[in-house]
Amino acid sequence: xxxxxxxxxxxxxxxxALLRRAGARDLPPxxxxxxxxxxxxxxxxxxxxxxxQRRRRILGWSxxxxxxxxxxxxxxxxxxxxxxxxxxxxxxxxxxxxSSKGALPAIAPGGLVVPGESLRTDAxxxxxxxxxxxxxxxxxxxxxxxxxxxxxxxxxxxxxYVDAPDHDDALSIATSFGTVHHIGTQYMVVAxxxxxxxxxxxxxxxxxxxxxxxxxxxxxRIRVNAEGTVERTTISATDDSWQWTVSATxxxxxxxxxxxxxxxxxxxxxxxxxxxASPQARTAASQxxxxxxxEGLDLDTALSVVLSTTRLHRYPTKDDSxxxxxxxx
Numbered sequence: 001x002x003x004x005x006x007x008x009x010x011x012x013x014x015x016x017a018l019l020r021r022a023g024a025r026d027l028p029p030x031x032x033x034x035x036x037x038x039x040x041x042x043x044x045x046x047x048x049x050x051x052x053q054r055r056r057r058i059l060g061w062s063x064x065x066x067x068x069x070x071x072x073x074x075x076x077x078x079x080x081x082x083x084x085x086x087x088x089x090x091x092x093x094x095x096x097x098x099s100s101k102g103a104l105p106a107i108a109p110g111g112l113v114v115p116g117e118s119l120r121t122d123a124x125x126x127x128x129x130x131x132x133x134x135x136x137x138x139x140x141x142x143x144x145x146x147x148x149x150x151x152x153x154x155x156x157x158x159x160x161y162v163d164a165p166d167h168d169d170a171l172s173i174a175t176s177f178g179t180v181h182h183i184g185t186q187y188m189v190v191a192x193x194x195x196x197x198x199x200x201x202x203x204x205x206x207x208x209x210x211x212x213x214x215x216x217x218x219x220x221r222i223r224v225n226a227e228g229t230v231e232r233t234t235i236s237a238t239d240d241s242w243q244w245t246v247s248a249t250x251x252x253x254x255x256x257x258x259x260x261x262x263x264x265x266x267x268x269x270x271x272x273x274x275x276x277a278s279p280q281a282r283t284a285a286s287q288x289x290x291x292x293x294x295e296g297l298d299l300d301t302a303l304s305v306v307l308s309t310t311r312l313h314r315y316p317t318k319d320d321s322x323x324x325x326x327x328x329x
Contacts, residue, residue, distance in 0.1 A: 084112045085147045086129040086137070090250040093125025095139075113147050120144040121158070126248035135169035137162055138248040148174070159190045161245045163268070164203075177224050178209030185218075186268075188242070194226040199235050201242065201271055237271030238320045246270065251295045252302075259288040259310060266303055267322065277315065277325035284312060284326060 088095065088111040097104040097111075098118045113119065113129065121127055121139050129137045131150070139145065143158025154174045162171060163186045173180040173189050177196035180189050185203025190196070198207060199221045206215050207222060214230065216222045223231040235241070252265045263274045263285060276282040288310050294302035303322075307313055315323040 083115060083150065084132075085115055085117075085150050086113045086131050087111070088113065088127065089130040089136070090128040090248060091125070092127065092247055094122060095125060095127045096120045096122070115147055115149050118144065118146040118156075126244070128248050128250050130250075131169060131171070133166055133169045135162065135164045135166070135171060136250075137171075138245050140244050140248070155189055155191045157191050157193075159188060159244075161188045161242075161248070162186065165268075178207050181206045181208065186271075188245075196222075196224040198222045199239075199241065201235075201237050236320075242271060246299055249299075251293075251297075254290040254294055254306065255292060257290050258286055259290055259306070259312070260285040262290060262306060263322070263324065266299060269299060270322075271320075273321045275317065275321045275323055277323060281312060281324055281326045284310075285324060288312070 140159035
């Protein structure tokens with residue numbers, strides 16, 4: 001391997017003197033310079049064209065990549081889910097659902113209902129819906145409704161029952177006679193050709209039409225006919241006309257619940273107040289924790305079965321109340 005020593009100032013001066021002594025080189029003829037310049041310029045032009053093509057390809061790839069990204073974003077942009085009005089809580093028989101586009105797939109408990117959907121029961125079916133705030137709506141036989149919004153439904157025909165324990169659960173029921181509003185209540189609305197029938201079990205409701213507005217309270221029944229004539233009568237909380245609602249009532253989950261909660265639920269579903277024979281019986285009802293299920297049992301049977309597992313029993317009363325007493329040891 002040859003080692004080239006570093007140059008020194010003396011070496012640089014020597015090389016400079018030799019170059020000066022050699023003098024300037026002769027230039028080639030003009031036509032030769034032109035040929036060389038033309039060849040060099042052509043090579044330079046080819047190089048520049050190549051760079052432009054590469055830039056175009058890069059730009060094209062960038063645009064294509066951008067389009068692909070936009071396409072991917074478009075593919076993964078999900079339309080917001082429609083607002084849910086209520087949940088199907090119970091079906092006894094068959095519940096038929098439809099929308100403006102036609103019939104919808106079969107609906108089952110747990111299914112969601114959105115604005116614009118219609119529900120219908122036939123001559124052998126009933127159903128119950130629950131709103132997020134706890135409001136319960138029950139449909140009797142041969143009833144058709146349309147859920148227009150979370151706070152408004154149209155009762156096309158048939159009978160509905162509303163149980164709204166929370167005063168904030170607003171719901172308007174539109175009928176051909178007018179619109180029914182409630183103020184924390186249990187009530188029933190029947191819409192038939194030529195008749196609107198509203199019964200109030202608890203709380204108050206207002207019935208508004210273009211011509212008039214009226215208020216009805218618990219224990220009252222209002223009937224409005226096609227001529228606009230209003231008939232106001234009384235109705236008890238245990239009248240037979242309420243009984244259909246029991247078969248549309250979703251079962252109460254008793255497991256790990258106090259007996260007192262179950263008795264309160266029974267009272268609300270039947271309209272019959274619970275009375276205790278003694279303070280000790282009331283205390284025992286709040287202390288007993290239930291286990292198991294009452295699924296498939298009617299309310300009277302469920303009450304008897306549940307009480308049989310405790311130290312409490314039902315005793316007969318002179319009115320519609322449900323009497324609860326301690327069983328003697």
